[in-house]
Amino acid sequence: MATTMATTMIRIEGLCASCGGRSVLDDVHFRLERGEFAYLRGRSGSGKSTLLKLLYRELSEFEGAIEVAGRRLRDIPRHELRRMIGVVFQSFELLEGKTVYENIAMAGDVRGMPRGRIREEAMKLLGRVSLDGRANDYPAQLSGGEQQRVAIVRALLGKPELLLADEPTGNLDSETAAEVLGLLRELQREQGMAMLVVTHSQELIDRYPATVWEMAEGKVRRR
Numbered sequence: 001m002a003t004t005m006a007t008t009m010i011r012i013e014g015l016c017a018s019c020g021g022r023s024v025l026d027d028v029h030f031r032l033e034r035g036e037f038a039y040l041r042g043r044s045g046s047g048k049s050t051l052l053k054l055l056y057r058e059l060s061e062f063e064g065a066i067e068v069a070g071r072r073l074r075d076i077p078r079h080e081l082r083r084m085i086g087v088v089f090q091s092f093e094l095l096e097g098k099t100v101y102e103n104i105a106m107a108g109d110v111r112g113m114p115r116g117r118i119r120e121e122a123m124k125l126l127g128r129v130s131l132d133g134r135a136n137d138y139p140a141q142l143s144g145g146e147q148q149r150v151a152i153v154r155a156l157l158g159k160p161e162l163l164l165a166d167e168p169t170g171n172l173d174s175e176t177a178a179e180v181l182g183l184l185r186e187l188q189r190e191q192g193m194a195m196l197v198v199t200h201s202q203e204l205i206d207r208y209p210a211t212v213w214e215m216a217e218g219k220v221r222r223r
């Protein structure tokens with residue numbers, strides 16, 4: 001039992017959740033191992049974002065069991081969860097009035113990282129995603145793919161154990177989408193983190209094959 005706990009990043013058993021009074025997740029069972037990369041796929045409105053929001057606790061009402069890194073999600077303090085989990089969204093969610101560096105550094109502040117470490121890691125990661133020299137630009141000066149790379153750096157600051165990506169390539173053309181997912185895949189391997197990517201794109205799944213969890217009628221099935 002102890003060994004299983006140590007190697008599992010996310011364990012969900014019998015999860016039920018509602019949105020606006022309607023049942024969205026109904027007896028969901030799901031598992032992601034440490035360092036594993038997997039996709040979550042399903043029709044629009046099937047509950048993929050709801051599942052992710054429960055994991056990073058933007059939503060907190062649920063029944064059943066959710067464990068992250070062998071601990072009950074409810075027992076993990078919010079500040080600790082923010083350090084454990086990085087999140088990337090379809091719409092990038094960068095603050096327009098702040099520079100690339102300021103956007104990234106804010107995430108470091110939230111995670112309680114010292115300023116020196118924030119700068120060091122941010123600059124290293126910006127180099128890793130080929131955005132050297134863009135730290136003082138504003139989001140509007142960057143392309144969609146570049147903005148998503150900034151959002152990836154922001155999510156990876158502080159080396160989270162788990163990255164959740166909710167349609168991270170949904171706003172990008174197919175070539176840029178493939179580049180961004182390829183980059184995420186490389187970073188996931190380099191950092192040894194677990195990663196769950198919500199996508200609608202069979203093209204991307206074919207290009208970067210991994211386990212696919214299919215969500216339908218409130219349940220998820222491993223395919």
Ligand SMILES: Nc1ncnc2c1ncn2[C@@H]1O[C@H](COP(=O)(O)OP(=O)(O)OP(=O)(O)O)[C@@H](O)[C@H]1O
Nearest residue numbers: 019020021024042043044045046047048049050051
């Ligand atoms: N704040 C909310 N209030 C009421 N209903 C909601 C709310 N958020 C989501 N829902 C409903 O919950 C269901 C699941 O939504 P969710 O966003 O999780 O689906 P999804 O699979 O991520 O969809 P998409 O692929 O379109 O992003 C939908 O029927 C949606 O309308």
